[in-house]
Amino acid sequence: MNGEPTKTPEPNATPAPASAEPAQPARLAPATVVETPFQRFLSEYCESKIAVVAFFVFLAILFVAVFAPVISPQNPYDLGQIDIMDGRLAPGDTTFDGATTYWLGTDDQGRDMVSAIFYGLRISLAVGALSGVIALMLGAIVGLTAAYFGGKIEAAIMRLVDLQLSFPAILVALMLLAILGKGVDKIIIALVIVQWAYYARTVRASALVEREREYIAAAKALGLSSWRILLRHLLPNVLPPLIVVGTVQIASAIALEATLSFLGIGLPITEPSLGLLIANGFDYMLTGKYWISFFPGIALLVTIVSINLIGDQLRDVLNPRLRR
């Protein structure tokens, strides 16, 4: 019966003394060198040079995505600003009046590839981050509930998670988008539905361990409400694995969005994301007009790799088993 939470007697009416508030269990043993947890985190993170590089690359991508409307030479989503007569120009070509240079060329509709990639990154990151955060919150709540209450609730939730995970993510997303239709909001909904189960499973696994710790028993003995124990005591202690899974999942959400766009569902064609740009260029692959697919592909690759590298290093740093 090790899955059953221990029953605690009902608290009596006398208010618990403030000092009895359970201490944070993760409190560190006094170290010889005085170091705040954040400083230690930072120095451990910086042990991997490549992770540091990845972090700065990611910062640069984030900057580009946030300030795309300011730094892009053109608004690639404004049909009035692009001209089909400039279509499929090679990198470095100029318009015939010489006024504009397309450093990475143009796509088949005459969109400046630089601007299109900047805006595409914006969509990719926004979709990845938003769907990741929403799925994380949803998954965390569901996973915590399952772990904390156990019994039938847990069984029901976890079988639902198993069911969800047994279908390939791309298949589920394709079906959802076929029903929901096109648009950024729709694609976020689809990605949340595809991803929440990963978070729920991760959170439940760590919460099952934490649930048996003394501080939870103490909190229960004090008569704190279930929600308070869940959110104030359990959640902070399952955060590290959640952050790691979250980072990796955001990268896979970005890849999934690109795949869906490549397949021609997801986003409208006048607002191409990276996946759609790659798909458009695919038609021209055999003709030597490589840049329409190539540069968005590189941008996508760099984004996903840098996020994954950050996620890897976070896992090493935050994993207590690897702690020296």
Added chain:
Amino acid sequence: MKRIVTLAAAAIVFAGASASAQTVKVGLFAEPSAMDPHYHNLGPNNAFSSNVYEALILQDENQKLMPGLAVSWKPINDTTWEFKLRQGVKFHDGSEFNADDVIFTYERAPNVPNSPSSFGTYLKGKSFKKIDDFTVHAITEKPYPLMPVDLSQIVIISNEVGKDVTTSQFNSGEAAIGTGQYKFVEWKPGDTILIERNDNYWGGKPAFEKVEVKPIKSNPSRVAALLAGDVDFIDNVPTADIERLKGDSNIVLSSGISNRVIYLHMDRFRDDSPYITGTNGKNPLNDLRVRKAISKAINREAIVARVMEGVAIPAGQLLPPGFFGTSDKVKPEPYDPEGAKKLLAEAGYPNGFGMTIHGPNDRYINDAKIAQAIGQMLTRVGIDMKVETMPKSVFFSSASSGGPDKTPKYSFILVGWGSGTGEASSALKSLIHTKDSAAGFGASNRGRYSNPEVDKLIEQALATVDDAKREMLLAQATEIAMNDLGIIPLHYQVNTWATRKAAGLKYLPRTDERTQIGSLVKE
């Protein structure tokens, strides 16, 4: 020497037996949806059934009528056509072809259960009578000059298959018995269709012993399969690759103009059109000046040059000039953005309005790209455009009847029309005439354009047997409808096929866009 000849002969026999020397492999853009020739009136289906089956009357590469299972036909009075059938033709199962098969076919073809698009359109209002084993009469109420053309669209099946024959019996091959150049062998949907030579064909020995047809939907994959030699022949060569293939000495390209016009259809039946915004509930498309402005704002030359890579022809009417019933007087509208802005201002929309263009993304050559280009061009004269494209399976049902009460759903659509009959009456009847389902008019009039004057001319033409007079009436109807911009024509599609030189093949381009093995010849 003799020995070598014997060896060579043995080698040929052996190669023939192993079915490699004489097998032609075909990479097809669109797979037929069934092997039942009367199930779905759709381009890929009709093209494929013409390999296995034949109609009474055939169409050559330029859609000129030729004797098929009928050797001659003529009207014997105002309402009766007489068809003399070919004697001594055998079906693939060895049974004799005669008038009973014809009558049987014409009874079955319009009544196939669950047909997504019925052949009834060619048989409505006609009755058929067997006079003797090789004479059939076709009877209509009014004079009907298009009888031979209509019947060239219905292929004949054997009455031996029985009255209750189902589409799945055709798909399995059990009932797939025709009189055509090739016999059906096997269909693995999504993978291959296998046909083999009909050695008893009445019109001489067909060119190839075996034909293996592979559907390859993805454009780059189809081209790559041809370049790698996996297939000997592909259709629907993507415009993006034409230039490159031209420079490849292993590849022979053949292209030809089609009877298909790509055009814009506009909502003309609603005051408050669902995909038009910023007009206070008025439908600007009902104003001729707005329609004219849209037509002037479109740079057809640019679409042809940049989107179609030069492989298309700017359009001003329903069929390319030279086809029966076209007019010499209507020309493609020249590009004039300033004129367009002026007309919009005159019509009371100096700041334009908002509009969404809808179109398919897997039906016509470069369809999604054309829709975007139209979006650009109209945005530039002040109409705030949105572009939405979708797979044809979703698009066409919505565009025809996706709105309330089965009305068309969209306000402004990009579509195409191929005149199967090779004359302007086809497009006029289906796209321009006021919708009248009972009489078979306006079947694809998704904008519900209606002009009594044009209707009268079309009906008159369809009942005129005299060719010269009919041609004049059709041209007149075309002129009025085009000046009124019942539709806005964009360009005529040009189709390209490619063969491998090593295989020694050449395709004779067909105006009806069909890819059929009969038009693939050895050089």
